[in-house]
Amino acid sequence: MPEEPRENISGGEDGSVEVAFAPGEAGTRAEAVVDELGGLYWQKTYGGKDAFESLVRTILSQNTSDVASQPAHDALMERYDSGSEDLAVALAEAEQSELAETISSAGLYNQKSEMIVGAAERVREEYGGREEFDAFVREGDPDAVREALLDIHGVGPKTADCVLLFAGGRDGVFPVDTHVHRIARRMGLAPADADHETVREHLEADVPGPKCGFGHTAMIQFGREYCTARKPACLDGPEACPLYDLCDRVGVDEVEEAVVDPADAAAE
Ligand code: SF4
Helix, strand or coil: CCCHHHHCCCCCCCCEEEECCCCCCCCCHHHHHHHHHHHHHHCCCECCCCCHHHHHHHHHHHCCCHHHHHHHHHHHHHHHHHCCCCHHHHCCCCHHHHHHCHHHHCCCCCHHHHHHHHHHHHHHHHCCCHHHHHHHHHHHHHHHHHHHHHHHCCCCCCHHHHHHHHCCCCCCCCCCCHHHHHHHHHHHCCCCCCCHHHHHHHHHHHCHHHHHHHHHHHHHHHHHHHCCCCCCCCCCCHHHHHHHHHCCCCCCCCCCCCCCCCCCCCCC
């Protein structure tokens, strides 16, 4: 079984715990898919990470690979997380141009530095600092936490759900990124024309809570290795994809070797 790659996870490598899910009959096709991914990849539950740092990390990783955003994260932590001062306070008071330069390897650094300073100001004003914010994310009502996160400028549903998952360790949160969005609709686990929120609702309804976090991270890896946007593995034949028997292949024409977005296939 391959090692869980460091760059695989939006939330980094900390705070995860290896688990072995008890084998059994999957109640839904989505659960069967996640169980199959468990045979291919790692099985972990998530949670326990610092919520404010997760938020910063997730903003840094927006529209870029984790490989590119990791050095930016490391540079930011080295410069602003001195240990003596609260990271949220330090970032709220940061010179934006200096922060932008520090995180330049992540791309879109002007925009991201603005979002990070704004988020830090918000956390300082509303919660007092990172520890209080962490406690709120860990212990607060999940819907209230999600709403509060979405209210921060630059935080969309995926960022909010990643913070809930990696910091709060909430069972039943299945963040939907571009890979999950594509694969769930191609496989027929959600309607072909579903937006990110609708895909999330379907997956969270069909996959048992403890398997959602793992399902999210493993599905991203599966999207990179097998079910890529332009050339899904099944174009090389059924045996090339380990999930072939569980998949509707919406928008995938194996005869013509052509691929369209599932929403476009459904509209035809
Ligand atoms: S059968 Fe094709 S479309 Fe379905 S999961 Fe596998 S690679 Fe993706």
